Amino acid sequence: MNPIEIMVSYWPRMLDGTLMTLKLTILGALIAGAISPWLALVRSHGSLIAQTPIRIYVSFVRGTPILAQLFLVFYGSGQFRPELMELGLWNFFRDPFNCAILVFVLNSTAYQTEIMRGGIQGVNLGEIEAAKAIGMTRMTILRRVIFPHAYRIAWPALSNEIILLMKASALASVVTVFDIMGRTRQIFSKTFDFSIYLWAALIYLAITSLFVFGWHRIERRLNRHILPRNNANAVS
C-alpha cells in the first residue's frame, strides 16, 4: 500500500485516536489548570508548612519519568485492588483511560503550579496595593488584579506545558489507551507499513500548529495594553 491508500483505509481509526489524544490533553490541561493556580498561591504566599507538601510533590513529579508514574498508577492500582474495591475506587482505576488522565493531571498540575507561581510573583506589588487601598477584599484582588496579570505573564510558558502534555499523552498507548500513538501501533502491526508513523507525526504537528496559532492570538489580545499604540487599536 502507498501512504495515501493506508490513510484512506484507516482514517476512521486515526480520527478516533486523534479525538482520544485531544480528550486526554484537554481534560488533563483543564483539570490541572483549575487546581494549579491555588497551589501556586500557597506556594507564593502560604506558610512554610503549607508550602512543603507542594514542594515535595512538584519535585517528585519533575524528578521522575512520566512513564514510571504511569506504570506506578496503572500496575500499582492492580496491586491494591482489594483495598481500592473496599474504598469504592476500583471502578475508577480499572479503566486505563482514568489512570492515564490521573497521571497527566498530576503531572501537568505540578508544572503549571510552578509556572503560575512565577506569574503570581511577577505581579507588580504597587497594583496590588492600589487594590487594597481602594477597599477590595482579598478574593476580589485575586480575581481582578493578581490572576489577570499572572496569566498574562505565564501565558507563553503555559502554552509550552500544554504542548509537552499533548506529546506525553502518547505514552497512554502503552497502558492500552488508543490515542493517536495507540492506533498507529495497532495499524502498523497489521500492515507493517511505517508510513502510518509519518501520518501520526503529521497529525501531531497539525494539532500543535493550530494550537500555537490560537494561543498566540489570545496572547496578542491579552497584551493589548503593552503593544505599541497603533497596534493596540488594530487588534480587535
Next chain:
Amino acid sequence: MIPMDPSGPILSAIDIRKSFGDVEVLKGISLDAKKHDVISILGASGSGKSTFLRCLNFLETPTSGKVIIHGDEINVQNGQPKMSVPIEDIRKRLGMVFQQFNLWTHRTVLENVMEGLIHVRKKSRGEARSIAENYIERVGLSQRVDAYPGHLSGGQQQRVAIARALAMEPDAILFDEPTSALDPELVGEVLKVMQSLAEEGRTMIVVTHEMAFAREVSSEVVFLHQGKVLEKGTPDEMFATPKSEEFKRFIASM
C-alpha cells in the same frame, strides 16, 4: 460607632508607633484631620512619612496606636489590630494616590476609574460609567478614556489615579509624594488638579517635597524628623518662624 461631632476630626491617628524588626521608625505620631483640611507632611528622606501614611489605611499595620476614621476605631497593640468593621470598609473611605501611580496596567483609563465603583461600591456598570466619566473629565482626560496607562504620560497617569481615588467619594485622600516620579515639566498639571481639589474643600493628607504646595495650598504643615512630629502649624507661621534647627535646615535645603 462613636457619635460624630460635625466639627470634630474625620480622621484621627493617635500615638502611632511602627517598628521594622528592632528599628522603631515611627515613635508615637498623632494627627487630626478635620473636614476640608489639607495637611502637608514634610520631612527628610527616611523620616517615616510614607510609613505613617500607610499606617492610616493599614497598608502597613502599626505596632501600636489608634486610628479613628469617621467614628470607626481601630486599636492596635503589639501589632494586633482590633476593629469593629472589616478593614476594607475603612480603606474605601480613604483614597490613596501613590508616587508610582499604581494604575492597573491591563485596564483602560475608564476601567481603572470604574473598577472600585463596581467591585467595591457594587454599583451597576451604567452608573459606574457615568460617575467615572465625570471624574475623568474633572482631571481633564476625557479624550483618553479608552487609553491604557502604558500609553499615557506620567502626569496623565497620576491624574487618572486621582480620578480613581475621587470616584470612590472618600472622606479623605492620602497622597504619597504624588509628583516625585514625574518629569519636571509634568509636575504642574498634577499640582494644579490637587490645588483645585483643595479649593473644593476635599480633605487631603499630602506627603510632599513641593514646598510651594505646602506653603500655599495646605492648611496645616507637619514636619517629621526621625519618626517624630518635630513641629506643626499653619504654613505661614511654620515657614516664617521655624522653631527647630532641623526644620530650618530642611527648608534651607529645599
